[in-house]
Amino acid sequence: MSFSTSTFYLLCLAWVWALMGCQPGAVPSEAGKKPNVLFILTDDQGWGDLSLNGNTNLQTPHIDRLAAEGVVFDHFYVSPVCSPTRAEFLTGRYHPRTGVSSTSAGGERLDLDETTIAEVFQRAGYATAAYGKWHNGMQYPYHPNGRGFEDYYGFCSGHWGNYFSPVLEHNGRLVKGNGFIIDDLTEHAMSFMEQHQEDPFFLYLPFNTPHSPMQVPDRWWKKFEGKTLNMHHREPEKEDSLHLRAALALCENIDWNVGRLMARLEELGLAENTIVVYLSDNGPNGWRWNGGMKGRKGATDEGGVRSPTMIRWKGQIPAGQHLPHIAAAIDFLPTLSDLAGIPCQTQKPLDGISLKPLLLGQAAQWPERFIYNHWRGRTSVRSQQYRLDHENQLFDMQADPGQRTNVAAQLPEVAARLIAAKEKWVATVVAELPQADRRPFILGHPDAVYTQMPARDGIAHGHIQRSNRYPNCSFFTNWTSLQDSITWEAEVPASGNFEVVLYYTCKPEDVGARFELRFGTQSLQGRISQAHDPPLTGMEHDRAPRTESYVKDFKALELGSMQLEKGRGQLVLKALEIPGEEVMDFRLLMFKRL
Numbered sequence: 001m002s003f004s005t006s007t008f009y010l011l012c013l014a015w016v017w018a019l020m021g022c023q024p025g026a027v028p029s030e031a032g033k034k035p036n037v038l039f040i041l042t043d044d045q046g047w048g049d050l051s052l053n054g055n056t057n058l059q060t061p062h063i064d065r066l067a068a069e070g071v072v073f074d075h076f077y078v079s080p081v082c083s084p085t086r087a088e089f090l091t092g093r094y095h096p097r098t099g100v101s102s103t104s105a106g107g108e109r110l111d112l113d114e115t116t117i118a119e120v121f122q123r124a125g126y127a128t129a130a131y132g133k134w135h136n137g138m139q140y141p142y143h144p145n146g147r148g149f150e151d152y153y154g155f156c157s158g159h160w161g162n163y164f165s166p167v168l169e170h171n172g173r174l175v176k177g178n179g180f181i182i183d184d185l186t187e188h189a190m191s192f193m194e195q196h197q198e199d200p201f202f203l204y205l206p207f208n209t210p211h212s213p214m215q216v217p218d219r220w221w222k223k224f225e226g227k228t229l230n231m232h233h234r235e236p237e238k239e240d241s242l243h244l245r246a247a248l249a250l251c252e253n254i255d256w257n258v259g260r261l262m263a264r265l266e267e268l269g270l271a272e273n274t275i276v277v278y279l280s281d282n283g284p285n286g287w288r289w290n291g292g293m294k295g296r297k298g299a300t301d302e303g304g305v306r307s308p309t310m311i312r313w314k315g316q317i318p319a320g321q322h323l324p325h326i327a328a329a330i331d332f333l334p335t336l337s338d339l340a341g342i343p344c345q346t347q348k349p350l351d352g353i354s355l356k357p358l359l360l361g362q363a364a365q366w367p368e369r370f371i372y373n374h375w376r377g378r379t380s381v382r383s384q385q386y387r388l389d390h391e392n393q394l395f396d397m398q399a400d401p402g403q404r405t406n407v408a409a410q411l412p413e414v415a416a417r418l419i420a421a422k423e424k425w426v427a428t429v430v431a432e433l434p435q436a437d438r439r440p441f442i443l444g445h446p447d448a449v450y451t452q453m454p455a456r457d458g459i460a461h462g463h464i465q466r467s468n469r470y471p472n473c474s475f476f477t478n479w480t481s482l483q484d485s486i487t488w489e490a491e492v493p494a495s496g497n498f499e500v501v502l503y504y505t506c507k508p509e510d511v512g513a514r515f516e517l518r519f520g521t522q523s524l525q526g527r528i529s530q531a532h533d534p535p536l537t538g539m540e541h542d543r544a545p546r547t548e549s550y551v552k553d554f555k556a557l558e559l560g561s562m563q564l565e566k567g568r569g570q571l572v573l574k575a576l577e578i579p580g581e582e583v584m585d586f587r588l589l590m591f592k593r594l
Contacts (some may be wrong), residue, residue: 005080024410034200035208035313035340036119036274038193039332041084041089041204042254043133046284047306048231048291049251055289057231058224059247062259063310066278070312071359077328077382079284080304080375081297082158083108083135084282085329086206090116090136092333092350096433100136103158104471106457107437109137110147113344117333118148121202124342126252130154131188132206138457139441145171149204153188157456158472160208161538161551163215172450174590180217182207182250186257190264197268200340205261207254211285213538213546214246216253221543224249231289234402238287242544247286266498272314275339277332279309284324292405300373300380300390301403313339317359326384328371331355351429370418372425379430380564381422384409388418441490443519443571444498444564444591453488453571453589461485467585468549475552479583482575486586490519496593500524500562503554503588507533510580517559517589518572524562525576528584530555541591554587561594 002209012471020402048055052064052072079085084095085101091098091114099111118128129151130144135158137143144152153170160166163181167174178184189205207343209216211500224245233239258278265271283304287351295301309327311317316339337344338354357363371382387395387403394408394415408415456471462484467474477485500517508531517524532555539550575583 008177018081022563033273034124034126034342036193036200036270037126037187037202037277037336037340038265039089039202039277039336040133040258040261040279041086041205041206042278042280043206043208044247044282044285044297045254045280045308046288046290046296046303047293047308048289049210049280049284050308051246053291053308055231057227057229057289058252060251060255062255062262063278064264066258066276067310067317068311069314070276070310071317071323073309073311073323073325073327074310074322075324075326076279076307077305077327077371077373078279078307080282080300080373082133082211082281084375086134086136088330089305090114090118092330092346092352092430093348094119094351094372094374095105095332096430097348097351099433099437099439101197101433101437106439106441108135108158108437110143112141113347115348116147116362117336118202118204120148120333120337120346121340121342121346122150123146123345124340127192127196127201128192128203129189129192129201130204130206131185131192132204133158133160133208133211134206138454139443139451140172140445141418141442143172143447143448146445151192152184154206156210157454158547159211159213159470161213161473161549163209163213164541169452172351172448172452180253182209182253182257186260189261193264193268194271197270205530207257209254210247210250213537213542213548214243214245214250214544215541216246216249216543220249220253221246223252233287233289234258234292235287240286240544243286244288246286246543247284274313275336276312277310277336279307279329280317281307292402295372298375300375300378302387302397302401305373305380307350311359314557318361323358323362324357325357325366326369326371326382328352335359338521353415370421370425372422372429374426374430379422379426381418381425386414386418388415388422391498392419392422394418440489440568441463443488443490443492444494444593446496446593449593450587451591451593453490453591455486455587458488458573461487470548472548473551474549475585475587476580477585478572479575480581482578484583485572486576487573488571490571492519492564492566495564496564497561499592499594500559500585501590501592502526502559503590504528504555504557505532505534505552505554506584507531507580507582510582510584512577512579513537513575513583514577515573515583517562517573518574519562519564520567520569522563522565524559526557526559528557552585552587554585574584
């Protein structure tokens with residue numbers, strides 16, 4: 001028996017795909033157009049926050065229709081919090097493998113040797129874009145533009161302090177948003193689809209709601225402000241009425257925007273050739289109705305990791321299906337590349353598998369699998385029937401979906417099997433996560449024009465305090481001494497000259513402070529010559545009290561140019577003269593490569 005060179009190559013390629021957890025799929029013909037992908041990810045929306053899952057407190061007709069026209073996964077799992085889920089979707093690998101250890105101050109960064117789904121689609125000729133909350137690294141090449149997304153608009157932090165025409169970024173450059181942020185992100189998405197209606201595109205739309213702060217336009221809030229709610233959490237005494245109502249209002253706003261997106265796909269004639277995915281990144285961010293499940297955001301129990309998930313591809317994926325099989329965010333990279341018929345070539349082996357046979361009704365049998373959920377030392381394991389929690393309690397999820405009765409003693413063999421699987425997973429996968437994140441912040445990568453060095457990534461010394469214990473959208477204040485300083489562990493990958501802009505506020509009586517910015521032997525001095533003392537804002541838009549920092553309108557101060565030499569060291573911001581009581585409130589340094 002003999003093989004041609006091309007046949008041998010295809011067999012080898014199929015073998016490589018199989019090792020990586022990918023399947024080659026039915027590659028479209030040269031004349032055929034590859035399918036587009038629209039991937040919508042919401043933030044802190046629970047499984048129960050949709051009317052299609054039985055919640056009568058709200059109506060989500062557009063998402064319900066999306067589900068009816070596609071496939072719904074009844075048991076789909078993500079991570080307990082934001083950045084780990086994003087890492088798993090982007091890479092097809094469990095987040096401890098990817099370097100993601102926290103949700104702020106650099107621990108949310110995706111290791112640079114990971115291959116992202118955007119890079120896979122970009123190599124296949126797709127136009128790529130991401131609009132919304134990134135949360136997997138700010139400084140290039142951790143930035144979306146360095147991970148396969150040609151166009152990016154949104155914010156890279158874990159949360160944002162203002163949802164109404166906020167300061168955002170467009171490919172690294174600071175810009176001002178236009179109106180309510182979810183509506184604005186949707187406008188950018190629709191514009192991108194229109195611009196690329198003749199080309200295959202991969203569009204990632206990570207909405208940042210219903211994550212707090214609980215800000216929502218009047219149009220949505222008024223419906224829920226005084227509404228009688230009939231569906232409640234299984235422990236209703238834990239509910240926060242204002243937070244709950246704002247979350248429901250935000251979910252209806254999301255639904256309205258999903259409707260706009262689906263309508264635009266129809267108008268552009270793209271609905272038949274666009275794979276639409278919808279899911280949330282973790283369980284609900286508050287105590288509200290969630291199907292009686294145990295746990296919420298942050299928990300590795302069912303309620304913290306079960307996501308409302310649906311996939312629609314008109315004319316290709318049979319409509320109206322509810323799939324009972326367990327699946328997870330790690331499955332998207334192999335699944336979507338398989339559906340699109342493009343090579344799924346990654347540097348590292350995947351943990352996820354292609355769900356294409358399930359979606360197309362081609363899976364006569366489906367192999368047993370375990371899905372693992374991990375966060376802050378807690379690991380749980382989900383099989384098709386059981387969940388073993390982080391305390392090794394065993395629950396029969398078919399008979400007891402609320403995890404109320406531990407059956408480990410009655411089913412010792414099942415418990416032992418899942419415990420052994422969990423211990424092996426922790427010893428192999430979780431062990432890949434370093435005990436401490438020692439990666440420096442990249443400053444001035446040669447392939448990027450702009451680099452942000454925000455307060456969120458800095459370390460305060462002396463009297464300086466962070467405006468809030470959650471770093472993501474915070475600033476530094478109480479800078480009162482010459483011994484105080486702010487530092488960043490930084491690495492300059494290539495020498496260059498940079499224009500530096502500092503964003504600050506300063507009371508009139510404190511004008512005149514002098515300061516120095518230093519990296520290695522190079523330094524740059526500046527002086528606060530103009531007062532800028534705006535009030536804290538955010539509370540005027542909040543529908544419920546927030547836990548995050550309030551925000552300010554920070555003023556840009558051009559410091560001039562600074563030569564940075566290649567190497568690793570500390571970037572230090574330190575006062576030289578303090579004529580008043582304080583130096584400034586500090587928000588951000590922006591470096592522009594000249």
